[in-house]
Amino acid sequence: MNSDVPKILRKIPGLGERKVDKELARAKLQEANGFYQAGTNAQGQERKELLRKAAASYIEAGKNWSSSSLEQDAHYMAAESYFFAEDYPKAEDYYVKLIKEYPRTRYQDRVDQRRMEIGNYWLQFPDKFYNVNWTDKTRPWNDTQNHGKRVLEKMLLDSPTGRLADDATMDIANTEFKRENWTEALDRYRDLISVYTDSPHQFDSHFLGAKSALLAYQGPQYSSEPLEQADKLLKQMVRQFQKQSSERKEPIAEMLAEVQYRQAERLYEEATYRNNKQEYAAAIVYCDRILDNYPDTPYAQKAQEIIDNAEGKPSVPTPYMHWMTYVFPTRDKVTPLLKPTEEEAAERQSLITRNRPKSPSNPLDPTTGDSQVRTAGSVEPVKR
Template identity: 35%
Template sequence: MPRRNQPIHHASGRPSAQDARHAGNAKRMTRMSGHGCPRRSFWAAGLTVVACAATSLGCASWRPGGTTQQVAETPVPSPGVRQVSFEDTEPPGAEVDPVEVEKKSWWQSLGGSSVERSIRESTGKVVQDKARAKRLYAEGETLYEQGMKAPVDQRDAALHKAADNFKLAGKYYVESDLEENALMYAAECYYFLDEYPDAVEMYGKLIKKYPNTKYLDQVGNRRFKLARYWVEKYSQNPSQPLIPNLTDEQTPLFDRFGNAIKLYDMIRLDDPTGKLADDATLAAANANFKQGKYEAADRFYTDLRQNFPSSEHQFIAHYLGMFCKLKMYQGPSYDGQSLDEAGKLAERMERQFPDRVVEHREAIDAAKKEVRAKQAERLWHLATFFEGRQQYGGARFYYHQVIKDFPNSNMADAARERIAEIADRPDHPKQYAKWLIDIVDYDEDKDMPKIAPEDPTPRTANAQNQ
């Protein structure tokens, strides 16, 4: 049996074809002694022209990803002759299958495969590879542990590399537990790197792809802390939503306050039955209330009262919701719905939370008085509006409404005086040039079909007669 470094001979004892070629080359070089290089022939020039033509015509073997050529078939060795590349663990008489050697194209030899793989990874168009995903995930775990054990000022490189590995691992093995864990690990890497916008983005990808993930509670906790932190940062240094943030990596590029409220909203929308859903709703309402955004705050307070009836924050939602609606009221010339709703919330608190109302009795009573005063002001404003238009019938109606709803107020006494003063005046002002008004003023209801008179017979009787 030949040794590893021993040349291969045929069983007949003759030198192989390879040895013969080496010997022929040596003779030719001997004949050309005295020359710097072998003499060029016309055949060499012809081959050069053919190669250039193949390149210009776009031969597949010269393009990236083109077909690869194979070396000519290896001659079948004679009995008792083995190839050099056998394994030591194989028995001496074992047969070895011939190995087909592929010739790499110039694109692959220059690292084209690595470039192509990088492009696929950056675009997410990778070929699924479970083994590579596990390898990247294991490397990411190791880097993550190293980064967490390192000092805070020295963990950046390891955690950044770990995050990249986790994201790649998820791409190579989608719709799996590995991808779910990888997304969470990548988000945690950015969280501990204090790159909170990137962490929020990864948390969002995890929840979007795995809505019922096992990390739902942990993601909710992270989001709640980040939202509260962004609100605090905004309170310390308010900024306009469209002014970009180019210095602080811990806050979003635009609209820090809006992104914080969005985080609170995502907590209660992604996990409406979670333990932080009502807390996030209240936190979003309070943040808007402190910033004077009463309409947005009222939406969150209303949502908390209606959708979380068993929440421990019900009294706060009623109490602050009442003041929020008072702030929303813009005056007697505008809609008074928010004013009426504030009064209803005060009455509801008296019935549902009598113990808590005692603690805030002074503030609640003051709010109730404010509601009644503004309701009376609203009626007085309507009465004076009709009186100014000389429509005294409407004015008397609203003056009587003031006396009825607020009999013990000073405004009721003033209403009685106005009623006495306009008592002899007509309900509507005198109409001048009535003929012209009849021409110009078109009655829109004149040509509409009249409603048929209602049948006085009860429906039950009609049904029996039928």
């Protein structure tokens, strides 16, 4: 069966069905091996041409004996031929095809290594998506860097527990860091920290993750989550990696100081907001938190000034024209401002009486007119 054709079209005569020819497949494989051996010994353009011929023969060999170990070997060797011919897009296609059709292939580690090299090579070209590549066969036709990122992401999906999974995650995170996508970089560093706990990149992911979090923070008017993440990563890094932390003592101390400064700034902004609204009790609460938790920041002195200025002032502001609240009636049971006159009281009582519903009669009560109970006085004597 022709594996190049989608499964939905394989039942069409002449398109999907393909006769298995083992002898032809072996012959094509032997021919491809000859081209491959000659290509590895050649140089320059001749080398590339021979390797491309080898790749075409490997592909033909796999088509003549589908769903076999020969096809698996042919896919791998076709990808290798394109790789050494520096035709990386086609090599990536056949590496993906090999992993897709043979998920438990014995070439998994080698394929991961090749895809890692291709992805890292493409990550070096930060060209725009509208820059079209017409001549360089080592790169895709556009958006090279994002193609490299997608290669590494596919590799992580195909082999999430492989030997190079943490390296691929770190490369993606570093690329996003260089592109100043701080939030995306922080997410990648956190993935590496939580998933690959025994990775040698743990310290660097903590350090760069904290740096990304601080750069992702947009100010006191926005979310405090990046600050919290930076504080968590820094404290965790100092606790777990004491030796490496001592070697980078100064930058770590600067980041810790920046975290404290930003957190104090957020509290001071809230205290200033409450103070401007004359909510002095709430402002003092935020100022006390600054004095207790961040006494070494410049905002500690400013917080003390707010507390001193609020001395003797009411806890909550007095509403403007508050006396108007006593003029308009409310639903609360309070004494009305003016007592109703006798005429108004009589009219109100008449309305209440007029609208009062009639109490329903009890059909079991013999004293009511609607009673259905027959008493001795109401029963007529029977005439005999």
